[in-house]
Every structure is written in C-alpha cells, then in structure tokens.
Amino acid sequence: MSAAAALTPERILEATEEVLRRYGPTKATVVDVARALGVSHGSVYRHFPSKAALREAVTDRWLGRTVGVLERITAEPGRPAAEKLAAWLAALFEAKRHKAGDDPELFATYTVLLAENSRVVDAHLSELVAQLARIVAEGADAGEFSVPDVPAAARAVFDATGRFHDPQYAPEWSRPEIAAAFEAVSALVIRGLRA
Amino acid sequence: MSAAAALTPERILEATEEVLRRYGPTKATVVDVARALGVSHGSVYRHFPSKAALREAVTDRWLGRTVGVLERITAEPGRPAAEKLAAWLAALFEAKRHKAGDDPELFATYTVLLAENSRVVDAHLSELVAQLARIVAEGADAGEFSVPDVPAAARAVFDATGRFHDPQYAPEWSRPEIAAAFEAVSALVIRGLRA
DNA sequence: CGGATGACAGATTTCAATATTTGTCATTCG
C-alpha cells in the first residue's frame, strides 16, 4: 500500500466538491480534481466513466444531505399529521433557505448542477413526495385529513409549496416578506387537507 | 401629410413585435425595427428613449392581452366564489398553456423579455393578485370562504398555483399528467379557503 | 497482474481582433 490513501470513489467525490467550491461549475475540470488528489486524470476515469457521471454523483450526494432531517420528522411517532406536515414543510424551506443564504456562490454552483442532472433531481423529488405521502396517509388514517387520493394529494402539497423549495426562486428567499408568504401557503394547503 | 401613415408609438410597437417574432430576442435590433417601418433608426429614438424602453413597452402589451379574459371572469356577477376562483385559475393556466404550446419559439422570446423587465412583470402580477383578492373577498362576504386576511390569502393562492402560470415551468405544461396536477392543486387551495 | 500514467485525437472553451449596434446630435428637408 502506498503512503497516500487508496483512490476511492468517495475520495474523488470529496475532491470534486472542493474543486467545485473553489472554481465554480464552469471552470472546474477533471484535471483539477486529479491535481487536487495528486493523481493523473486517467485515474479518475477508472472510477467514473465520464465527467458528467462524476458531477451527477456529486449532485446526488448534495441532495441526499437534506433528506435525513426530513426523514426524521416523517418518522416521528405520535404527533398530529397537520403539525407534522407543517414542521416538514418548514424544515424543507429552512434547509433550502440556509443553503442559499449561507454561501450564495456555492448554492449557485449546485443550481447549475441540478439543471444538468434532471434524472437525479427527479428521483430526489420523488423521495420527498413519498415522505409527504406517508404523512398525508397517517392523517387520513387518523381521520384528521379527508383525502381521496393520497399520492395525488402529496404531489399537490409539494407542487403548491414550490415557491419555497424550488431553487429557481432562491433570490426571493432573502426578502423579509417571505416568512409570511410561506406561512400563508403552508396554512392554506394544510387547511385544504383537513376533514 | 406623407403617403405612409404617421410614425406613432403604436406603429413602432407593432413593428417591434414583428421583428421579435422573426429574429428572436437576441438578434432583433432597433435598426431592424426602423427598416421594417421604412424610417431611420434615429426616428425610433424620437418616440422611445432606448431599446430597453421599447422592449419594456412590448412586454407590457403582451402581458396586458391575458388580463382581459380574467377580468371578465372576475367581474361576472351572481356566481359562487369557489366556482369563479376555479374558473379564473383554469383560465389563467389555459391562456399560458396555449401561448406556450402554440408557438414555443415566440413564447421563449417573451420569456426572455419577461426576465429583462421585472418591473413590468411585478406590476402585472400585482394586477392578477388584485383580481384574486376581489374574488376571495366576495367569497368571504358571502360566507363561502373563511379568510382572516384577504390580500394575504389572494397572494397565497397565486403563489400556490405558480407551477401552472410561471413561464419557467412551461416545459412541464405539455406533459399529459399536468391537467390532473393542476386540478389537484386548484381543488386543494379552494378547499383551504372554505368556511 | 492490476492499477496508474501520460501522449494523443477530437471536442470545447478562451481571447483578441473585427464587425455590428446603440444612442446622440448637428444638419437637412418639407
């Protein structure tokens, strides 16, 4: 075994994130990633078939990080569905708003990656809608919500709150009125589900 | 008076629309507009202070055309507010979907103009939200809706249905599932207003 | 022998020279 750690997909992804953070989505090259790892760019191609695949994997990782917090809220037992739904929507908005506000450049970088990788994004969105469906189904079982078609309702909730999680609206999230606008939509949608 | 009709802002706007349709937003120049009118480009600048102002005026005109249909629905007397609101939202979606579907290139051209002219767009959106507020207020007065803050509720309805009128989502509007998704959000939102 | 290398061809991006466009205004025209 050599002095440096073995070259793994994991290490390559880490380095790619760093390079993207430093150079942005247009300037970051595979050669940069290889240089950051102290290997030739040919070695990177041993673990990822293309630059596109590498960027896709990084995008997937980034999206995955948000899902954990939401999953915890979804799985929380013994809490009214309406409250849980409100908490879930607020957590999603909060997470996005922080990512966008803390480091706008990095957020812009990932917004570009998101646009490039619609397959990964679609899978991520499906996962989020599936979590919503679990909460909505819980509410329906408890008689809290009156919902004929749970998946459709979950999708509708997600669509209706798009302004507060779709990155295209990120510039609006730093405006002061945004909190009130979010509360209004969140409340409207939850009322719409009620029995 | 010369043989040709007098040069008016109206005629210039017409010619500008035609040039934008033909050449698209990046290639359309003030010289092209002047050529279409058979005058020198200096004459165009007698009626509009800049190319930006000209494009802004064209954008305003284009947005104005949709408002008429919606205003007629808003003003219709003796109709339940819930029904009116459903019709209004459906009409807005229908209008956008047709504009986008009938001539995608022209729609793309105007999408670029919209992005350039956020002042005009904001004014247009305010007008739409004001119409929504009238319908919501009617419903509240009739005891059909239970709404503590009418302007906020109107804004929330508009925000929640963004996926079906914001041009950024236009590519989704040709998908077959879109009608069901629209119905689901529309119904959810209207239920959320109900007393 | 399995993993890493770097030379290479084709694709893509950059950059600077060149051309076009915007906006002004002194002059012309009816």
Place this chain on the structure above:
DNA sequence: CGAATGACAAATATTGAAATCTGTCATCCG
C-alpha cells in the same frame, strides 16, 4: 419650425485561431 436623417463615438456582439479539456488506450511500474 418640427420632424426626420445619417455620421459618429462608445458599447456590445461575433468570429475564428489558439489554448485547454475530455476521454481513450498502449505502456509502464510495483
């Protein structure tokens, strides 16, 4: 005299030649 013109400077866009990057693969190294 008021509206229209077109020459012009500054700003912007286009182009194509040079540089860089992606992806492959014959070769090397431990």
